[in-house]
Amino acid sequence: MADQSIIRISKEIGEIQKNSDLSLAVAFRDRDVRNVKAMIIGPHETPYEFGFFEFSFKFNKDYPRKSPAVTCTTTNGGRCRFNPNIYASGKVCLSILGTWRGEPGEEWSPAQGLESILISIQSLMSSNPYENEPGFENANEVADQTYQRDYVAKIRHETLRISIIQKLEDFLGLSSANDPTTPIEYDPLTDSLDLDDSSIPWEPFKDLYKRRFLWYYDTYLEAIKQAQKEVKDGQVFVRMPFEGSSNTMEGTFNYTELEKRLQKIKAALDVEVDRWAMEGVSAKNKDTTVPVNLARQFDQIKESFKRDDVPHNIELENGNPFVWILTYFGRPMTNFDGGMFKIKLNFSPRFPDEQPRVKFLTAVFHHRVTSDGILCYIPNPNRYDDVKQHIDAILNTLEEENPPYDPRTQVHPEAHRLYWGGAEGRKVYNRKLRRSVQRSMEDF
Known part of the structure; x- marks a missing residue:
């Protein structure tokens, strides 16, 4: 008889992986479903905005009768406490986990599960996390407001530095093993990481990190510009009353350096797709599985268009099956009517484990396209290997007339604000989009 706890865990993991939630991700390794990695992307309009926070889940045989053990692993090596309830040691204080006293009815029950825990943790990442500290309501009002502001300020800085920059630098070889905060010179075209090296940590979200970084790059830069108006480089973080000597968030502000590091990551990711193309030519010449599969799908899709x-x-x-150029003609009676856009799809030699990078070569002003042309689209999670599904998702994203509001798709801050900024803002947005459509024909 199958272990009922494993059946339950597998089902919960599958449900999360199949949905299109843009802020949660889970993975397990080698069929070991009792040990799960999870990632939460920080909510919009909070100091955690679009940061990447990882957690480890360990489920025992009594699950779901008993809750799993949960540890935060985004702590800068145990040196950073990202929340009053998320310690530098990785401890996550939640009543449903039995790690914090709660009100009656807030304790764990078998009706809860992996997703409800992740949502509970995500709720801690609020616009004012200082409020999560017990006794907050009894604090001195004036001093408390100052602490709240200072706490938000340093969380925003460390979210960028630790959860985003350090992680991407590590993935791209932009930081040394001894000092992960010090950039080193690296050429993604000539240097490569041995992905089969067993000494390399298991990183199931590596590709997701990279694609989401490209989505949110403009937002990261905008956050830095705003923060530089509020704090100065070299200013020391304020210690909170609830922070202990080994359970704190200490450091100094240096947004100038963070901006440089963000730009370096962006440049490395831009060059990475050039390396994919070069690796693709080699794979094509060797007649390996991925280029054969991509070439077959290309022929099928081209024929289906006809x-x-x-x-x-x-x-x-250049005949490279890893680099596709899609020419998109705007649908009549829409804002794209009369436009013609070239869109590049770069495929990895490890497709579909690494998803394609999609970029507009023709400039367009759109709330789902970054200022650099990166398209924020959501492919069918059940068919990542089907390029036709990707193309359909691209076209649907562009042509969707009444998309639901979703702050997780904010990839072009100005366009996003205009599109969702009321009737007047929408008028300005439509004018800007139409101008970019009209200009698109000039590029041909």
Whole structure:
């Protein structure tokens, strides 16, 4: 008889992986479903905004009768406390986990599960996390307001430095092993990491980190510009009353350096797709599985466009099956009517384990396209290996007439604010989009 706890855990993991939630991700290794890695992306309009926070879950055989053990692993090596309830040691204080006293009815029950725990942790990442500290309501009002502001300020800085920058630098080889905060010179075209080296930690969210960084790059820069108006480089973090000597968030502000490091990461990711293309040529010459699969899908999709009388077109750049150029013709009676846009799809030699990077080569002003042309689209989570599903998702994203509001898709701050900024803002947005559509024909 199968272990009922394993069946329950597997089902919960599958449900999270199949949905399109843009702020939660889970993974397990080698069929060991009792040990799960999870990532929460920090909520919009909080000091955690679009940061990447990882947690380890250990489920015992009594699950779901008993809650799992949960540890935060985004702590800068145990040196950073990201919340009154998320300690530098990794301890997560929640009543449903039995790690904090709560009100009656707030304790764990078998009706709860992996997703409800993640949502509870995410709720701690609020716009004012200082409020999570017990006794907050009894604190001195004036002093307390100052502490709240100072606490938000340093969390915002460390979210950028630790949860985003350090992690991406590590993935891209931009930091030394001895000092992960010190950038080193690295050329992604000539240097590479041995992905089969067993000494390399298991990083199931590496590709997700990279793609989301490109989505949120403009927002990160905007956050830095705003923060530089509020704090000065070299200013020391204020210690909170509830922070102990080994359970604190200490440091100094240096947004100038963080901006440089963000720019360096962006440059490395831009070059990474060039390396993919070069690796793709080598893989094609060796007639390996991935290029054969991509070439077959390319032929099928190109034929389907012709058969279905679709105006769009696809071509391979220099015959490379890892680089596709999609020509998109704006649908009549929409804001894209009369426009023609070239969109590049770069595929990794490790596709579909690494998802394609999609970028507009023709400039467009759109709330789902970054200022640099990166498209924020959501492919079918059940068909990551199907390029047609990716193309359909790209077209649906552009042509969706009444998309639901979702702050997790804020990839172009100005366009996002205009699009969701009321009737007047929407008018300005539509004018800017139409101008970019009109200009698109000038590039051909």
